[in-house]
């Protein structure tokens with residue numbers, strides 16, 4: 001358990017569906033899978049089988065680099081229930097491939113006081129039950 | 144008529160006791176509010192031929208929405224031409240917008256709208272404010288938040304608010320003014336939950352919930368119910384209160400309807416509904432006498448001040464600096480009953496009730512001077528947003 005991700009409470013999880021299964025299980029192979037249009041290359045998130053740009057139905061999961069940028073973050077201090085260790089960081093991460101793919105995540109493996117909007121981050125995965133939860137950690141110079 | 148809302152009036156308001164420990168059932172509180180609203184309009188139970196509410200009975204123990212239309216209709220034995228709850232709509236005011244449509248379609252003349260909360264009592268027996276259960280599985284729209292210990296509306300709002308602070312440069316002591324002014328107004332409202340004024344030091348000494356949200360930026364869960372009667376204008380003329388019409392509504396959805404992918408988290412969904420509202424009236428922000436702006440979090444009110452055009456985008460900080468502009472005797476009094484932050488989380492319907500109180504001159508010690516005639520109202524929260532103008536005609 002790293003320093004920033006010390007919320008000992010178990011993570012709540014989504015229900016797996018035919019649409020979101022690739023996203024939540026790609027981490028088993030250390031891959032972040034995002035739906036992408038096979039006609040015009042637009043990424044479609046949340047995953048679904050329609051491209052809003054070219055109207056193609058040929059949309060499916062493809063691996064992305066796993067790099068992104070912190071768009072916004074909050075340091076959660078509130079102990080919402082016993083056993084939840086605080087503080088911890090929740091963030092919106094925008095993926096490097098396309099700026100309208102915004103993932104909620106926790107920023108881990110760093111000093112939470114050093115987290116900044118605009119920081120470059122990279123994905124890592126933590127298994128919880130049948131899901132591999134994408135988490136992000138800062139890369140490169142923190143200054 | 145080009146804009147049907149102008150043909151609809153609010154004719155009566157009612158509210159139960161608002162408390163942190165009701166001791167009465169949610170349905171009983173709802174009846175208190177509803178019977179008061181019907182009598183306030185000068186109507187009889189038999190005059191009510193429509194019912195509308197947001198969001199309908201949640202059928203859970205959260206206290207978020209413990210009473211729906213079926214239970215209330217049956218308790219009152221109402222005979223209706225039209226009724227509907229709505230949840231996937233322009234926030235809490237969707238119930239009002241639907242009722243306008245139903246009245247305009249001649250399906251009904253007097254629509255009863257209510258909003259009941261039972262979260263203060265519910266919290267004593269279940270996990271506070273839970274969008275989903277810790278360690279459990281979450282449904283839409285919480286599925287994308289669930290694995291990240293983002294348990295409450297505060298978690299989402301903190302993410303949006305943080306981006307707003309980053310882009311606007313608003314200072315914490317400016318943000319604080321929303322909470323300070325609300326409490327100052329609440330000190331003049333005997334029905335408010337918290338009435339002891341707070342200082343800047345109190346604001347900064349209180350715990351941070353999730354940065355940049357501090358305790359006093361978050362509203363207060365309560366037990367209570369609010370009811371209003373919406374009437375067709377020609378029928379409203381026979382009722383008891385001064386004719387108070389809905390001048391314009393903003394009900395649009397111009398963005399991605401998503402709690403994670405919404406187009407601009409810093410402004411949420413308010414700009415689109417505000418643009419629609421101002422496009423349906425000859426009035427302008429300068430005509431507004433009192434603004435009852437949703438304050439589930441102080442950030443919502445800040446968003447509304449900008450989106451509704453009371454100040455330019457990202458300049459709310461300067462607008463509310465020092466608090467005098469938004470105080471009861473300022474150029475734009477806001478949340479005059481103390482808002483959800485201090486009077487309690489009546490979930491946008493506290494604002495509707497209070498707008499009528501002010502337009503009808505019933506504010507007593509908190510009455511805005513100068514005989515206010517135009518009120519602006521908003522709701523906000525992620526992709527949820529709605530707004531309208533209320534105008535007293537006489």
Ligand SMILES: [Zn+2]
Nearest residue numbers: 037040051054
């Ligand atoms: Zn395409």
